[in-house]
Amino acid sequence: MQSLDNALSLISSLVKGFAHEFVALEEADGRILSKDITADRNYPPFNRAAMDGYAIMQSDWKKGIRKYKVAETILAGQASQTQISSGYCYKIMTGAATPPVADVIIRREDANELDQEVELRADDLRIYQNISREGEDTKKGDLLVKAPVRCSSQIISLLAATGNHLVSVYALPSVSVITTGDEVVPLPAEVTAFQIRNSNQFLLKSLLKKWQISAWFSRHVADEINSLTEALSQAITSDITIINGGVSAGDADYVPAILKSLGVREIFHKVAIRPGKPLWVGQTSEGKVVFALPGNPLSCLTTFSIFVESFLFKSMGFESRPLYKLPILQDRSKKHPLTEFFPVSLDPKTGGLQILPFNGSGDITAGLFADGLAVQPDDCPSLLNGDLVAFYPFRSL
Numbered sequence: 001m002q003s004l005d006n007a008l009s010l011i012s013s014l015v016k017g018f019a020h021e022f023v024a025l026e027e028a029d030g031r032i033l034s035k036d037i038t039a040d041r042n043y044p045p046f047n048r049a050a051m052d053g054y055a056i057m058q059s060d061w062k063k064g065i066r067k068y069k070v071a072e073t074i075l076a077g078q079a080s081q082t083q084i085s086s087g088y089c090y091k092i093m094t095g096a097a098t099p100p101v102a103d104v105i106i107r108r109e110d111a112n113e114l115d116q117e118v119e120l121r122a123d124d125l126r127i128y129q130n131i132s133r134e135g136e137d138t139k140k141g142d143l144l145v146k147a148p149v150r151c152s153s154q155i156i157s158l159l160a161a162t163g164n165h166l167v168s169v170y171a172l173p174s175v176s177v178i179t180t181g182d183e184v185v186p187l188p189a190e191v192t193a194f195q196i197r198n199s200n201q202f203l204l205k206s207l208l209k210k211w212q213i214s215a216w217f218s219r220h221v222a223d224e225i226n227s228l229t230e231a232l233s234q235a236i237t238s239d240i241t242i243i244n245g246g247v248s249a250g251d252a253d254y255v256p257a258i259l260k261s262l263g264v265r266e267i268f269h270k271v272a273i274r275p276g277k278p279l280w281v282g283q284t285s286e287g288k289v290v291f292a293l294p295g296n297p298l299s300c301l302t303t304f305s306i307f308v309e310s311f312l313f314k315s316m317g318f319e320s321r322p323l324y325k326l327p328i329l330q331d332r333s334k335k336h337p338l339t340e341f342f343p344v345s346l347d348p349k350t351g352g353l354q355i356l357p358f359n360g361s362g363d364i365t366a367g368l369f370a371d372g373l374a375v376q377p378d379d380c381p382s383l384l385n386g387d388l389v390a391f392y393p394f395r396s397l
């Protein structure tokens, strides 16, 4: 049985890195950028008027001039046609380019608009008042966002602002999802007394969607050697195969043996964690990776979130995944020597972690309102209120 750290480093050793591809900006939400974003020009690209008003020369104001003739009206997007001299101003709109000769804008609210001229008022006049100067936000060539990073709405906006209508992202892997078990029935079939519905298939597909991945091959297979062999032989042609159930010690837990018979090399079987101990990980001779996750719903969620996601993060260029240390808000003890993952919610008032009780890893409500998983290390029999614990968020925070 592997320790958690060993299991994670064995998984890292399987990473070859996904290819890069270009996608349209409209399709980039939630994808992982594979190329840095740099500024294609200065921002603002010109001395941008920040207010509707009148642009003057500060030197005129200092001379005591308060009434100005309007030389020209400059709208956003227009180039100015005139060069003002003393006693003249531009009428200018927010977002328009302020000609270099003008170095102050007085708001329209502080102007008395007369027939051919305008009388301006200001208590305190500062150079470049109401002008956002060229390059003051960022300079051409500046690194704005370092890859890899998940495309948020703000990043999408920045990509658009900097002219990237095609975006370089990490290509998505092909993924198969196979659930197993005689007792597991698909929706919307009726369940008999000793059957259960196939929730993990939906769980896994939903977890993959966070990465914008849809499984190309998805099937439920009974605990029967021939059908499992047939389905798994197809599934393992994918970059990543995720199998659920049939990996512990039961008479019908055929998955590890069948994978081996199909030439999948076992990297490890069993990790010293709870839930999720029976996890099996292997690799085909072509380098495709196979995760066989334990069947209990919380074990499935945990092993996906910790192991499959670590593999995805690394394959998409992240050195490590975001991991937080946050205070736990209750005492917690454990009697076994395994590292324990448990569902927690983020307390909005304190920023600490509330422990969410559940009734074992088969409880369908376990982790229902959790924001992520917290960790009680193998050698730590008790956690005290206020102790910092590792926190793996379910969503990128």
Ligand SMILES: Nc1nc2c(c(=O)[nH]1)N[C@H]1C(S)=C(S)[C@@H](COP(=O)(O)OP(=O)(O)OC[C@H]3O[C@@H](n4cnc5c(N)ncnc54)[C@H](O)[C@@H]3O)O[C@H]1N2
Residues within 6 Å of the ligand: 179, 180, 181, 183, 184, 196, 197, 198, 199, 200, 201, 244, 245, 246, 247, 248, 249, 250, 253, 275, 276, 277, 278, 293, 294, 295, 296, 297, 299, 361, 362
């Ligand atoms: N003698 C031992 N027994 C067990 C061990 C062990 O080490 N020695 N490990 C236990 C642990 S921990 C877990 S977790 C389970 C995992 O077993 P399997 O991965 O072989 O999974 P199954 O036995 O097929 O199912 C376990 C449980 O999960 C339910 N299940 C399965 N698939 C689905 C699905 N698609 N949707 C919803 N629920 C599912 C299944 O009905 C079982 O109740 O083994 C322990 N036993």
Ligand code: MOO
Residues within 6 Å of the ligand: 273, 274, 275, 276, 277, 278, 294, 296, 298, 299, 361, 362
């Ligand atoms: O992974 Mo198992 O859930 O520890 O019962």
